[in-house]
Amino acid sequence: xxxxxxxxxxxxxxxxxxxxxxxxxxxxxxxxxxxxxxxxxxxxxxxxxxxxxxxxxxxxxxxxxxxxxxxxxxxxxxxxxxxxxxxxxxxxxxxxxxxxxxxxxxxxxxxxxxxxxxxxxxxxxxxxxxxxxxxxxxxxxxxxxxxxxxxxxxxxxxxxxxxxxxxxxxxxxxxxxxxxxxxxxxxxxxxxxxxxxxxxxxxxxxxxxxxxxxxxxxxxxxxxxxxxxxxxxxxxxxxxxxxxxxxxxxxxxxxxxxxxxxxxxxxxxxxxxxxxxxxxxxxxxxxxxxxxxxxxxxxxxxxxxxxxxxxxxxxxxxxxxxxxxxxxxxxxxxxxxxxxxxxxxxxxxxxxxxxxxxxxxxxxxxxxxxxxxxxxxxxxxxxxxxxxxxxxxxxxxxxxxxxxxxxxxx
Numbered sequence: 001x002x003x004x005x006x007x008x009x010x011x012x013x014x015x016x017x018x019x020x021x022x023x024x025x026x027x028x029x030x031x032x033x034x035x036x037x038x039x040x041x042x043x044x045x046x047x048x049x050x051x052x053x054x055x056x057x058x059x060x061x062x063x064x065x066x067x068x069x070x071x072x073x074x075x076x077x078x079x080x081x082x083x084x085x086x087x088x089x090x091x092x093x094x095x096x097x098x099x100x101x102x103x104x105x106x107x108x109x110x111x112x113x114x115x116x117x118x119x120x121x122x123x124x125x126x127x128x129x130x131x132x133x134x135x136x137x138x139x140x141x142x143x144x145x146x147x148x149x150x151x152x153x154x155x156x157x158x159x160x161x162x163x164x165x166x167x168x169x170x171x172x173x174x175x176x177x178x179x180x181x182x183x184x185x186x187x188x189x190x191x192x193x194x195x196x197x198x199x200x201x202x203x204x205x206x207x208x209x210x211x212x213x214x215x216x217x218x219x220x221x222x223x224x225x226x227x228x229x230x231x232x233x234x235x236x237x238x239x240x241x242x243x244x245x246x247x248x249x250x251x252x253x254x255x256x257x258x259x260x261x262x263x264x265x266x267x268x269x270x271x272x273x274x275x276x277x278x279x280x281x282x283x284x285x286x287x288x289x290x291x292x293x294x295x296x297x298x299x300x301x302x303x304x305x306x307x308x309x310x311x312x313x314x315x316x317x318x319x320x321x322x323x324x325x326x327x328x329x330x331x332x333x334x335x336x337x338x339x340x341x342x343x344x345x346x347x348x349x350x351x352x353x354x355x356x357x358x359x360x361x362x363x364x365x366x367x368x369x370x371x372x373x374x375x376x377x378x379x380x381x382x383x384x385x386x387x388x389x390x391x392x393x394x395x396x397x398x399x400x401x402x403x404x405x406x407x408x409x410x
Contacts, residue, residue: 018208035067038095046223070117170195
């Protein structure tokens, strides 16, 4: 299966500009670029879907340029509903450096990373208007979907001009690096075509563009921080365990799509996995393959194996096998309380409001429904001391099947 045919098989081609793009991708080695604005100090899973496509092109022999938009990030790509909040230049530049490192790691160093602030910072307004604005008709800009949708609520001149800045990026990269293709998510189609039109008018050359469909979750939301469901690629912001938990619980209806989009598994491997998955969906074979491929690519084998260990330890109740750091990952977001002295288990359950009364505490113990660090408590006289805490720090109490409480010795 040739590259372009595989991209279509994976559902990665939505819009295409350039009649012979398929020929060039299949039979030539070209320079292309993918870009993002540094609105945070990490990319998220929504970015990763198109980054994987860029990495796929690179593996097929094309030269990748990854653009981190220090200049465009200071302006803000128009959103469908409202103006973006302006980000300070120091924050933007810190984000640029963080994302440059992140994308370099994802590409294993086999990429070129650029910042459009480097070529935009010294361009004065008159030069920009003469060399860029002169060539793009306002009616053409008003016809862009994202701008048209904002006209009713209002759009500032700064965001209105954003598409000109991105169009100039394409022109600059063509001139300086012979970049002839821009590949992005489908929400960037209007900006891509602005660059293509600008290049045609200024240089008289044909360049190319294609977009990938935005990837949605089972509820129809895209992956992104504006949607409130961001899964960060930075392991310190979203741990491998959190990512594993999300992926292992992906809805069955999305598994095949995600395997095609997010992984480098071959079509034959994906079809084999889906055959097994469909025969026994409860085993979550597809979700496990998805988690393995994504986490290994992003964070490495060690982080993936740790995520699996934490998950299996919690499922089996073997909490004592986990380290304090692994417990912190596993129970991130679960409120914890501190204790400073040893206590009888019954008193502890009441004092920490895990049980309403001593009588209720004893009933739960009698019913073998209280576990401490994964082991059932069967004795009213059991004393909770620092010595039984994991690394003399954490006590994990489970009441019933699903209610967890974290206590930290200080």
